[in-house]
Amino acid sequence: MKKMKSRFLVIGSGAGGAATAVELARCRQEVLLLETGPDLPFPGNHLFAFLALDGHGFLSSAEGMGVARAVITGGSTVLSCGTALRPPVGLLERLGIDIADDLEAVERELAVKVLPDDIIGEATLRIMEAGNREGMHWEKLPKFIDTGKCRPGFCNCMLGCPHDAKWTSRNHIDEARRLGVQILSSVRGVEIQTATGRVTGARFLLRGKECLVEADRIVVCAGGLGSPMLLRKAGIKEAGRSFFVDPLVLTVGVHPALRGAFDPPMTVGTKDFWQDEGFILSPVMDPWISFGLEIMKAAPARLPSWGLYPRNMAIMTKARDALAGEIRSDGTFSKPLLEKDLATLKKGQDASRRVLRATGCPDKSIWDMKVRGAHPGGSCRIGDVVDENLQTRIENLYVCDASVLPGALAAPIIITLIALARRLARHLTA
Numbered sequence: 001m002k003k004m005k006s007r008f009l010v011i012g013s014g015a016g017g018a019a020t021a022v023e024l025a026r027c028r029q030e031v032l033l034l035e036t037g038p039d040l041p042f043p044g045n046h047l048f049a050f051l052a053l054d055g056h057g058f059l060s061s062a063e064g065m066g067v068a069r070a071v072i073t074g075g076s077t078v079l080s081c082g083t084a085l086r087p088p089v090g091l092l093e094r095l096g097i098d099i100a101d102d103l104e105a106v107e108r109e110l111a112v113k114v115l116p117d118d119i120i121g122e123a124t125l126r127i128m129e130a131g132n133r134e135g136m137h138w139e140k141l142p143k144f145i146d147t148g149k150c151r152p153g154f155c156n157c158m159l160g161c162p163h164d165a166k167w168t169s170r171n172h173i174d175e176a177r178r179l180g181v182q183i184l185s186s187v188r189g190v191e192i193q194t195a196t197g198r199v200t201g202a203r204f205l206l207r208g209k210e211c212l213v214e215a216d217r218i219v220v221c222a223g224g225l226g227s228p229m230l231l232r233k234a235g236i237k238e239a240g241r242s243f244f245v246d247p248l249v250l251t252v253g254v255h256p257a258l259r260g261a262f263d264p265p266m267t268v269g270t271k272d273f274w275q276d277e278g279f280i281l282s283p284v285m286d287p288w289i290s291f292g293l294e295i296m297k298a299a300p301a302r303l304p305s306w307g308l309y310p311r312n313m314a315i316m317t318k319a320r321d322a323l324a325g326e327i328r329s330d331g332t333f334s335k336p337l338l339e340k341d342l343a344t345l346k347k348g349q350d351a352s353r354r355v356l357r358a359t360g361c362p363d364k365s366i367w368d369m370k371v372r373g374a375h376p377g378g379s380c381r382i383g384d385v386v387d388e389n390l391q392t393r394i395e396n397l398y399v400c401d402a403s404v405l406p407g408a409l410a411a412p413i414i415i416t417l418i419a420l421a422r423r424l425a426r427h428l429t430a
Protein backbone atom coordinates (compact mmCIF):
# COMPACT_ATOMS: atom_id res chain seq x y z
CA MET A 1 0.00 0.00 0.00
CA LYS A 2 1.27 3.46 -0.93
CA LYS A 3 1.23 5.88 2.02
CA MET A 4 1.01 9.68 1.75
CA LYS A 5 0.50 12.64 4.03
CA SER A 6 -1.09 16.05 3.50
CA ARG A 7 -2.39 18.75 5.83
CA PHE A 8 -5.52 19.20 3.68
CA LEU A 9 -7.26 16.65 1.50
CA VAL A 10 -9.85 17.93 -1.00
CA ILE A 11 -12.08 15.35 -2.71
CA GLY A 12 -13.55 16.44 -6.06
CA SER A 13 -12.22 19.08 -8.47
CA GLY A 14 -15.39 20.85 -9.68
CA ALA A 15 -16.61 24.34 -8.80
CA GLY A 16 -16.36 23.81 -5.02
CA GLY A 17 -13.29 21.53 -4.92
CA ALA A 18 -10.97 23.38 -7.29
CA ALA A 19 -11.84 26.69 -5.60
CA THR A 20 -11.20 25.23 -2.13
CA ALA A 21 -7.85 23.77 -3.24
CA VAL A 22 -6.66 26.97 -4.89
CA GLU A 23 -7.78 29.19 -2.01
CA LEU A 24 -5.90 26.99 0.49
CA ALA A 25 -2.86 26.95 -1.79
CA ARG A 26 -2.97 30.76 -2.06
CA CYS A 27 -2.65 30.70 1.76
CA ARG A 28 0.45 28.47 1.37
CA GLN A 29 -1.22 25.34 2.72
CA GLU A 30 -0.24 21.81 1.76
CA VAL A 31 -3.11 20.29 -0.28
CA LEU A 32 -3.76 16.97 -2.00
CA LEU A 33 -6.68 16.98 -4.46
CA LEU A 34 -8.37 13.69 -5.44
CA GLU A 35 -10.60 13.48 -8.52
CA THR A 36 -12.37 10.35 -9.69
CA GLY A 37 -12.70 11.56 -13.29
CA PRO A 38 -9.89 11.54 -15.83
CA ASP A 39 -7.68 14.54 -16.55
CA LEU A 40 -8.52 14.57 -20.27
CA PRO A 41 -8.06 17.51 -22.61
CA PHE A 42 -11.41 19.06 -23.42
CA PRO A 43 -11.41 20.20 -27.04
CA GLY A 44 -15.10 21.13 -27.16
CA ASN A 45 -16.97 18.52 -29.15
CA HIS A 46 -19.78 16.00 -28.67
CA LEU A 47 -17.48 13.03 -28.14
CA PHE A 48 -15.68 14.63 -25.19
CA ALA A 49 -18.91 15.96 -23.71
CA PHE A 50 -20.41 12.45 -23.76
CA LEU A 51 -17.19 11.01 -22.29
CA ALA A 52 -17.27 13.58 -19.50
CA LEU A 53 -20.93 13.12 -18.61
CA ASP A 54 -21.74 10.63 -15.87
CA GLY A 55 -23.41 7.64 -17.57
CA HIS A 56 -22.39 9.25 -20.91
CA GLY A 57 -25.45 11.47 -20.65
CA PHE A 58 -27.84 8.71 -19.58
CA LEU A 59 -27.71 9.20 -15.79
CA SER A 60 -31.26 9.29 -14.50
CA SER A 61 -33.34 9.14 -11.33
CA ALA A 62 -35.42 6.10 -10.37
CA GLU A 63 -38.35 8.04 -11.86
CA GLY A 64 -36.55 8.37 -15.22
CA MET A 65 -35.57 12.06 -15.07
CA GLY A 66 -32.21 12.70 -16.76
CA VAL A 67 -29.66 14.50 -14.57
CA ALA A 68 -26.43 15.97 -15.94
CA ARG A 69 -23.12 15.99 -14.08
CA ALA A 70 -19.60 15.76 -15.44
CA VAL A 71 -17.03 13.35 -13.99
CA ILE A 72 -13.73 14.83 -15.14
CA THR A 73 -11.19 17.33 -13.76
CA GLY A 74 -13.07 20.62 -13.47
CA GLY A 75 -16.36 18.79 -12.78
CA SER A 76 -19.58 20.11 -14.25
CA THR A 77 -18.05 23.55 -14.89
CA VAL A 78 -16.50 22.20 -18.12
CA LEU A 79 -20.06 21.84 -19.51
CA SER A 80 -21.46 25.05 -18.06
CA CYS A 81 -23.03 27.86 -20.08
CA GLY A 82 -20.67 30.32 -18.38
CA THR A 83 -23.47 32.32 -16.74
CA ALA A 84 -22.91 34.02 -13.39
CA LEU A 85 -25.93 34.89 -11.26
CA ARG A 86 -25.78 35.72 -7.58
CA PRO A 87 -27.93 33.55 -5.27
CA PRO A 88 -31.43 34.77 -4.38
CA VAL A 89 -31.34 37.37 -1.60
CA GLY A 90 -31.85 35.78 1.83
CA LEU A 91 -30.96 32.18 0.91
CA LEU A 92 -27.68 32.20 2.85
CA GLU A 93 -28.19 35.38 4.88
CA ARG A 94 -30.95 33.75 6.93
CA LEU A 95 -28.36 31.17 8.05
CA GLY A 96 -26.02 33.95 9.17
CA ILE A 97 -23.77 33.53 6.14
CA ASP A 98 -22.67 36.69 4.36
CA ILE A 99 -20.71 36.11 1.15
CA ALA A 100 -21.40 39.48 -0.50
CA ASP A 101 -17.72 40.57 -0.47
CA ASP A 102 -16.60 37.14 -1.67
CA LEU A 103 -19.08 37.24 -4.55
CA GLU A 104 -17.71 40.61 -5.59
CA ALA A 105 -14.15 39.27 -5.47
CA VAL A 106 -15.15 36.19 -7.52
CA GLU A 107 -16.87 38.35 -10.14
CA ARG A 108 -13.68 40.41 -10.43
CA GLU A 109 -11.47 37.31 -10.68
CA LEU A 110 -13.66 35.69 -13.34
CA ALA A 111 -14.10 39.03 -15.18
CA VAL A 112 -17.89 38.61 -15.11
CA LYS A 113 -19.72 40.85 -17.58
CA VAL A 114 -22.52 40.84 -20.16
CA LEU A 115 -21.54 39.97 -23.73
CA PRO A 116 -21.60 42.33 -26.72
CA ASP A 117 -24.42 41.98 -29.26
CA ASP A 118 -22.26 40.39 -31.98
CA ILE A 119 -21.45 37.47 -29.65
CA ILE A 120 -24.99 37.16 -28.26
CA GLY A 121 -26.33 36.72 -31.80
CA GLU A 122 -29.27 38.12 -33.72
CA ALA A 123 -31.79 35.37 -32.91
CA THR A 124 -31.17 35.67 -29.17
CA LEU A 125 -31.47 39.46 -29.30
CA ARG A 126 -34.80 39.04 -31.12
CA ILE A 127 -36.02 36.69 -28.37
CA MET A 128 -35.08 39.34 -25.79
CA GLU A 129 -36.95 42.05 -27.74
CA ALA A 130 -40.01 39.78 -28.08
CA GLY A 131 -39.96 39.05 -24.33
CA ASN A 132 -39.93 42.77 -23.61
CA ARG A 133 -42.80 43.36 -26.06
CA GLU A 134 -44.73 40.70 -24.12
CA GLY A 135 -44.46 42.90 -21.03
CA MET A 136 -41.61 41.04 -19.31
CA HIS A 137 -38.27 42.53 -18.38
CA TRP A 138 -35.61 40.67 -20.37
CA GLU A 139 -31.97 41.66 -19.95
CA LYS A 140 -28.45 40.55 -20.80
CA LEU A 141 -27.08 38.07 -18.23
CA PRO A 142 -23.56 38.31 -16.76
CA LYS A 143 -21.07 35.73 -18.07
CA PHE A 144 -17.56 34.49 -17.29
CA ILE A 145 -16.54 34.41 -20.92
CA ASP A 146 -13.47 36.10 -22.35
CA THR A 147 -14.95 38.04 -25.27
CA GLY A 148 -11.48 38.44 -26.80
CA LYS A 149 -11.22 34.66 -27.26
CA CYS A 150 -14.88 33.88 -28.01
CA ARG A 151 -15.58 33.06 -31.64
CA PRO A 152 -19.34 32.87 -32.16
CA GLY A 153 -20.57 30.49 -34.81
CA PHE A 154 -20.35 26.74 -34.89
CA CYS A 155 -19.73 26.04 -31.20
CA ASN A 156 -21.64 25.61 -27.97
CA CYS A 157 -20.28 26.38 -24.49
CA MET A 158 -21.96 23.23 -23.13
CA LEU A 159 -19.67 20.98 -25.18
CA GLY A 160 -16.64 22.64 -23.58
CA CYS A 161 -15.10 25.70 -25.20
CA PRO A 162 -12.60 24.88 -27.98
CA HIS A 163 -11.21 28.45 -27.80
CA ASP A 164 -10.68 28.46 -24.03
CA ALA A 165 -12.95 31.52 -23.83
CA LYS A 166 -15.13 30.17 -21.02
CA TRP A 167 -13.78 30.15 -17.47
CA THR A 168 -13.94 26.69 -15.89
CA SER A 169 -12.60 25.18 -12.67
CA ARG A 170 -9.69 23.95 -14.78
CA ASN A 171 -8.35 27.51 -14.49
CA HIS A 172 -8.30 27.02 -10.70
CA ILE A 173 -6.75 23.56 -11.09
CA ASP A 174 -3.95 24.96 -13.27
CA GLU A 175 -3.20 27.66 -10.71
CA ALA A 176 -3.39 25.16 -7.83
CA ARG A 177 -0.87 22.94 -9.64
CA ARG A 178 1.49 25.90 -10.11
CA LEU A 179 1.17 26.64 -6.38
CA GLY A 180 2.25 23.09 -5.51
CA VAL A 181 -1.07 21.28 -5.00
CA GLN A 182 -0.71 17.59 -5.81
CA ILE A 183 -3.59 16.46 -8.03
CA LEU A 184 -4.44 12.78 -8.48
CA SER A 185 -7.08 12.05 -11.12
CA SER A 186 -8.89 8.79 -12.02
CA VAL A 187 -8.87 7.66 -8.38
CA ARG A 188 -11.41 5.01 -7.41
CA GLY A 189 -13.20 3.87 -4.26
CA VAL A 190 -12.41 6.86 -2.03
CA GLU A 191 -13.28 6.07 1.60
CA ILE A 192 -12.94 8.58 4.40
CA GLN A 193 -11.18 7.20 7.50
CA THR A 194 -12.16 8.32 10.99
CA ALA A 195 -11.18 7.51 14.58
CA THR A 196 -12.89 8.68 17.77
CA GLY A 197 -15.16 11.10 15.92
CA ARG A 198 -12.49 12.86 13.84
CA VAL A 199 -11.02 12.37 10.40
CA THR A 200 -7.65 10.69 10.02
CA GLY A 201 -7.38 10.43 6.24
CA ALA A 202 -8.71 8.47 3.28
CA ARG A 203 -8.13 5.26 1.36
CA PHE A 204 -8.45 5.00 -2.40
CA LEU A 205 -7.22 3.14 -5.45
CA LEU A 206 -4.91 4.79 -7.96
CA ARG A 207 -4.40 2.76 -11.16
CA GLY A 208 -5.35 -0.37 -9.21
CA LYS A 209 -2.88 0.31 -6.39
CA GLU A 210 -4.16 0.83 -2.84
CA CYS A 211 -3.26 4.19 -1.32
CA LEU A 212 -3.69 5.65 2.15
CA VAL A 213 -3.38 9.36 2.80
CA GLU A 214 -3.14 10.79 6.30
CA ALA A 215 -4.77 14.22 6.49
CA ASP A 216 -5.56 16.69 9.27
CA ARG A 217 -8.62 18.06 7.52
CA ILE A 218 -10.76 16.80 4.65
CA VAL A 219 -13.05 18.90 2.47
CA VAL A 220 -15.52 16.79 0.48
CA CYS A 221 -16.45 18.50 -2.82
CA ALA A 222 -17.79 15.59 -4.87
CA GLY A 223 -20.94 17.49 -5.91
CA GLY A 224 -24.62 17.26 -5.03
CA LEU A 225 -24.77 13.55 -5.88
CA GLY A 226 -21.20 12.49 -4.98
CA SER A 227 -20.72 14.08 -1.55
CA PRO A 228 -23.67 12.41 0.23
CA MET A 229 -22.42 9.02 -0.99
CA LEU A 230 -19.00 9.63 0.62
CA LEU A 231 -20.55 10.98 3.82
CA ARG A 232 -22.96 8.06 4.15
CA LYS A 233 -20.08 5.61 3.84
CA ALA A 234 -18.33 7.58 6.61
CA GLY A 235 -21.35 7.02 8.86
CA ILE A 236 -23.31 10.26 8.29
CA LYS A 237 -26.53 8.53 7.31
CA GLU A 238 -28.62 11.71 7.19
CA ALA A 239 -26.67 12.89 4.11
CA GLY A 240 -28.56 12.47 0.83
CA ARG A 241 -32.02 12.51 2.41
CA SER A 242 -33.89 14.84 0.05
CA PHE A 243 -32.24 17.23 -2.41
CA PHE A 244 -32.99 19.55 -5.32
CA VAL A 245 -32.06 19.37 -9.01
CA ASP A 246 -33.21 22.78 -10.36
CA PRO A 247 -35.42 21.03 -12.95
CA LEU A 248 -35.43 22.58 -16.38
CA VAL A 249 -37.42 22.20 -19.55
CA LEU A 250 -36.66 23.56 -23.02
CA THR A 251 -39.55 24.93 -25.08
CA VAL A 252 -38.51 24.77 -28.73
CA GLY A 253 -39.80 26.49 -31.87
CA VAL A 254 -38.65 26.61 -35.49
CA HIS A 255 -38.14 30.12 -36.87
CA PRO A 256 -38.85 30.75 -40.56
CA ALA A 257 -35.65 32.78 -41.07
CA LEU A 258 -33.46 33.29 -37.99
CA ARG A 259 -30.64 30.83 -37.32
CA GLY A 260 -30.47 30.76 -33.53
CA ALA A 261 -29.22 27.26 -32.73
CA PHE A 262 -25.55 28.26 -32.64
CA ASP A 263 -25.97 31.39 -30.50
CA PRO A 264 -24.18 30.95 -27.15
CA PRO A 265 -26.58 29.75 -24.42
CA MET A 266 -27.95 31.81 -21.50
CA THR A 267 -26.65 35.19 -22.62
CA VAL A 268 -30.00 36.91 -21.96
CA GLY A 269 -33.01 36.08 -19.81
CA THR A 270 -35.70 37.28 -17.46
CA LYS A 271 -35.64 37.15 -13.67
CA ASP A 272 -39.19 38.62 -13.44
CA PHE A 273 -40.61 35.39 -12.04
CA TRP A 274 -37.57 34.33 -9.95
CA GLN A 275 -38.41 35.65 -6.49
CA ASP A 276 -42.20 35.08 -6.45
CA GLU A 277 -42.86 32.23 -8.89
CA GLY A 278 -39.50 30.44 -8.61
CA PHE A 279 -38.27 30.24 -12.20
CA ILE A 280 -36.08 32.03 -14.70
CA LEU A 281 -36.31 31.99 -18.51
CA SER A 282 -33.30 32.06 -20.82
CA PRO A 283 -32.55 30.90 -24.37
CA VAL A 284 -30.59 27.61 -24.39
CA MET A 285 -30.38 25.20 -27.30
CA ASP A 286 -29.20 21.60 -27.01
CA PRO A 287 -26.12 20.80 -29.10
CA TRP A 288 -26.99 19.02 -32.35
CA ILE A 289 -26.64 15.35 -31.29
CA SER A 290 -28.30 15.73 -27.89
CA PHE A 291 -31.09 17.70 -29.60
CA GLY A 292 -31.81 14.62 -31.73
CA LEU A 293 -31.80 12.39 -28.64
CA GLU A 294 -34.16 14.74 -26.81
CA ILE A 295 -36.59 14.75 -29.77
CA MET A 296 -36.62 10.95 -29.70
CA LYS A 297 -37.36 10.97 -25.96
CA ALA A 298 -40.10 13.61 -25.95
CA ALA A 299 -41.67 13.92 -29.40
CA PRO A 300 -40.45 11.48 -32.10
CA ALA A 301 -42.99 12.94 -34.53
CA ARG A 302 -40.89 16.16 -34.44
CA LEU A 303 -37.86 14.39 -35.93
CA PRO A 304 -38.04 16.40 -39.19
CA SER A 305 -37.22 19.56 -37.19
CA TRP A 306 -33.82 17.99 -36.41
CA GLY A 307 -32.99 18.47 -40.08
CA LEU A 308 -33.78 22.18 -39.64
CA TYR A 309 -31.44 22.38 -36.62
CA PRO A 310 -29.94 25.84 -37.29
CA ARG A 311 -33.42 27.46 -37.33
CA ASN A 312 -34.52 25.90 -34.03
CA MET A 313 -34.60 28.23 -31.05
CA ALA A 314 -35.37 27.25 -27.47
CA ILE A 315 -36.16 28.96 -24.19
CA MET A 316 -35.24 27.17 -20.98
CA THR A 317 -37.44 27.34 -17.90
CA LYS A 318 -35.27 26.62 -14.87
CA ALA A 319 -37.39 26.14 -11.75
CA ARG A 320 -36.90 26.01 -8.00
CA ASP A 321 -37.98 22.51 -6.88
CA ALA A 322 -38.88 21.32 -3.40
CA LEU A 323 -36.39 19.16 -1.49
CA ALA A 324 -37.42 15.54 -2.09
CA GLY A 325 -36.14 12.05 -2.84
CA GLU A 326 -32.98 10.30 -1.67
CA ILE A 327 -29.42 9.61 -2.82
CA ARG A 328 -28.22 6.16 -1.79
CA SER A 329 -24.66 5.06 -0.97
CA ASP A 330 -24.51 2.98 -4.18
CA GLY A 331 -25.08 6.07 -6.34
CA THR A 332 -28.67 5.37 -7.35
CA PHE A 333 -31.16 8.09 -6.52
CA SER A 334 -34.83 8.85 -6.48
CA LYS A 335 -36.11 12.37 -7.18
CA PRO A 336 -39.86 12.69 -7.59
CA LEU A 337 -41.03 16.06 -8.87
CA LEU A 338 -43.95 17.30 -6.80
CA GLU A 339 -47.20 18.78 -8.21
CA LYS A 340 -45.93 22.20 -7.13
CA ASP A 341 -42.68 21.78 -9.11
CA LEU A 342 -44.57 20.74 -12.24
CA ALA A 343 -46.94 23.70 -11.87
CA THR A 344 -43.95 26.08 -11.65
CA LEU A 345 -42.42 24.56 -14.78
CA LYS A 346 -45.76 24.84 -16.59
CA LYS A 347 -45.94 28.59 -15.90
CA GLY A 348 -42.47 28.97 -17.40
CA GLN A 349 -43.34 26.85 -20.43
CA ASP A 350 -46.45 28.97 -21.10
CA ALA A 351 -44.43 32.19 -20.87
CA SER A 352 -41.75 30.69 -23.17
CA ARG A 353 -44.39 29.81 -25.77
CA ARG A 354 -45.66 33.39 -25.73
CA VAL A 355 -42.16 34.71 -26.31
CA LEU A 356 -41.35 32.21 -29.08
CA ARG A 357 -44.62 33.10 -30.85
CA ALA A 358 -43.81 36.80 -30.50
CA THR A 359 -40.35 36.11 -31.98
CA GLY A 360 -42.02 34.65 -35.08
CA CYS A 361 -42.07 30.88 -34.50
CA PRO A 362 -45.35 29.42 -35.82
CA ASP A 363 -47.50 27.97 -33.05
CA LYS A 364 -47.50 24.50 -34.60
CA SER A 365 -43.68 24.40 -34.55
CA ILE A 366 -43.53 24.87 -30.76
CA TRP A 367 -43.11 21.90 -28.40
CA ASP A 368 -41.63 21.03 -25.00
CA MET A 369 -38.74 18.71 -24.26
CA LYS A 370 -38.72 16.38 -21.25
CA VAL A 371 -37.86 17.75 -17.83
CA ARG A 372 -34.19 17.35 -16.83
CA GLY A 373 -32.11 18.18 -13.77
CA ALA A 374 -28.88 20.15 -14.18
CA HIS A 375 -27.86 21.28 -10.69
CA PRO A 376 -28.16 18.50 -8.11
CA GLY A 377 -27.60 20.00 -4.67
CA GLY A 378 -28.92 20.51 -1.16
CA SER A 379 -28.12 16.92 -0.18
CA CYS A 380 -25.79 17.84 2.76
CA ARG A 381 -27.49 21.07 3.73
CA ILE A 382 -26.15 23.77 6.02
CA GLY A 383 -28.11 23.41 9.26
CA ASP A 384 -28.87 19.70 8.68
CA VAL A 385 -25.65 17.90 7.75
CA VAL A 386 -23.03 20.66 8.04
CA ASP A 387 -22.88 23.69 10.33
CA GLU A 388 -22.51 27.30 9.16
CA ASN A 389 -18.74 26.71 8.85
CA LEU A 390 -19.49 23.73 6.57
CA GLN A 391 -18.19 21.19 9.13
CA THR A 392 -19.99 17.86 9.59
CA ARG A 393 -20.49 16.24 12.97
CA ILE A 394 -17.21 14.38 12.32
CA GLU A 395 -14.48 16.72 13.50
CA ASN A 396 -12.35 18.22 10.68
CA LEU A 397 -14.60 16.79 7.97
CA TYR A 398 -16.05 19.60 5.84
CA VAL A 399 -18.19 19.83 2.69
CA CYS A 400 -18.01 22.62 0.11
CA ASP A 401 -20.05 22.15 -3.05
CA ALA A 402 -23.65 22.34 -4.29
CA SER A 403 -24.73 19.82 -1.66
CA VAL A 404 -24.44 22.35 1.21
CA LEU A 405 -26.91 24.82 -0.30
CA PRO A 406 -30.06 25.04 1.84
CA GLY A 407 -32.45 25.12 -1.12
CA ALA A 408 -32.71 25.29 -4.89
CA LEU A 409 -31.52 28.48 -6.56
CA ALA A 410 -33.35 27.92 -9.87
CA ALA A 411 -30.28 29.65 -11.26
CA PRO A 412 -26.58 29.13 -11.98
CA ILE A 413 -24.57 28.05 -8.93
CA ILE A 414 -20.88 28.32 -9.77
CA ILE A 415 -19.98 31.78 -8.43
CA THR A 416 -21.89 31.06 -5.20
CA LEU A 417 -19.79 27.92 -4.64
CA ILE A 418 -16.51 29.70 -5.34
CA ALA A 419 -17.52 32.42 -2.86
CA LEU A 420 -18.33 29.75 -0.24
CA ALA A 421 -14.92 28.13 -0.87
CA ARG A 422 -13.17 31.47 -0.26
CA ARG A 423 -15.05 31.82 3.03
CA LEU A 424 -14.23 28.24 4.05
CA ALA A 425 -10.52 28.64 3.25
CA ARG A 426 -10.42 31.74 5.49
CA HIS A 427 -12.05 29.76 8.29
CA LEU A 428 -9.68 26.79 7.88
CA THR A 429 -6.55 28.94 7.88
CA ALA A 430 -7.60 31.43 10.57
Ligand SMILES: Cc1cc2nc3c(=O)[nH]c(=O)nc-3n(C[C@H](O)[C@H](O)[C@H](O)COP(=O)(O)OP(=O)(O)OC[C@H]3O[C@@H](n4cnc5c(N)ncnc54)[C@H](O)[C@@H]3O)c2cc1C
Pocket (backbone or CB within 6 Å): 011, 012, 013, 014, 015, 016, 017, 034, 035, 036, 037, 068, 069, 070, 071, 072, 073, 074, 075, 076, 077, 079, 080, 081, 082, 083, 084, 085, 158, 190, 221, 222, 223, 224, 226, 227, 230, 266, 374, 375, 376, 400, 401, 402, 403, 411, 412, 413, 414, 415, 417
Ligand atom coordinates in the same frame (compact mmCIF):
# COMPACT_ATOMS: atom_id res chain seq x y z
C1 LIG B 1 -24.98 21.54 -18.95
C2 LIG B 1 -24.77 22.36 -17.71
C3 LIG B 1 -24.69 23.75 -17.81
C4 LIG B 1 -24.49 24.51 -16.66
N1 LIG B 1 -24.36 25.87 -16.78
C5 LIG B 1 -24.07 26.61 -15.69
C6 LIG B 1 -23.83 28.02 -15.80
O1 LIG B 1 -23.89 28.60 -16.87
N2 LIG B 1 -23.50 28.69 -14.67
C7 LIG B 1 -23.44 28.09 -13.44
O2 LIG B 1 -23.16 28.76 -12.45
N3 LIG B 1 -23.70 26.77 -13.31
C8 LIG B 1 -23.97 26.02 -14.40
N4 LIG B 1 -24.17 24.67 -14.27
C9 LIG B 1 -24.13 24.07 -12.95
C10 LIG B 1 -22.72 23.95 -12.40
O3 LIG B 1 -21.83 23.48 -13.38
C11 LIG B 1 -22.74 23.02 -11.20
O4 LIG B 1 -23.81 23.38 -10.36
C12 LIG B 1 -21.44 23.14 -10.40
O5 LIG B 1 -20.34 22.76 -11.21
C13 LIG B 1 -21.52 22.25 -9.18
O6 LIG B 1 -20.29 22.29 -8.53
P1 LIG B 1 -19.90 21.14 -7.50
O7 LIG B 1 -18.55 21.46 -6.98
O8 LIG B 1 -21.01 20.95 -6.57
O9 LIG B 1 -19.87 19.80 -8.39
P2 LIG B 1 -19.10 19.46 -9.72
O10 LIG B 1 -18.67 20.69 -10.44
O11 LIG B 1 -19.95 18.49 -10.46
O12 LIG B 1 -17.77 18.74 -9.21
C14 LIG B 1 -17.78 17.53 -8.49
C15 LIG B 1 -16.47 16.81 -8.81
O13 LIG B 1 -16.29 15.74 -7.90
C16 LIG B 1 -15.86 14.59 -8.61
N5 LIG B 1 -16.23 13.42 -7.81
C17 LIG B 1 -17.47 12.88 -7.65
N6 LIG B 1 -17.40 11.82 -6.82
C18 LIG B 1 -16.10 11.70 -6.43
C19 LIG B 1 -15.40 10.79 -5.58
N7 LIG B 1 -16.04 9.80 -4.94
N8 LIG B 1 -14.07 10.93 -5.44
C20 LIG B 1 -13.39 11.93 -6.09
N9 LIG B 1 -14.01 12.82 -6.91
C21 LIG B 1 -15.35 12.71 -7.07
C22 LIG B 1 -16.57 14.70 -9.95
O14 LIG B 1 -15.92 13.93 -10.94
C23 LIG B 1 -16.47 16.20 -10.21
O15 LIG B 1 -15.26 16.53 -10.85
C24 LIG B 1 -24.38 23.89 -15.40
C25 LIG B 1 -24.46 22.50 -15.30
C26 LIG B 1 -24.64 21.73 -16.44
C27 LIG B 1 -24.67 20.23 -16.32
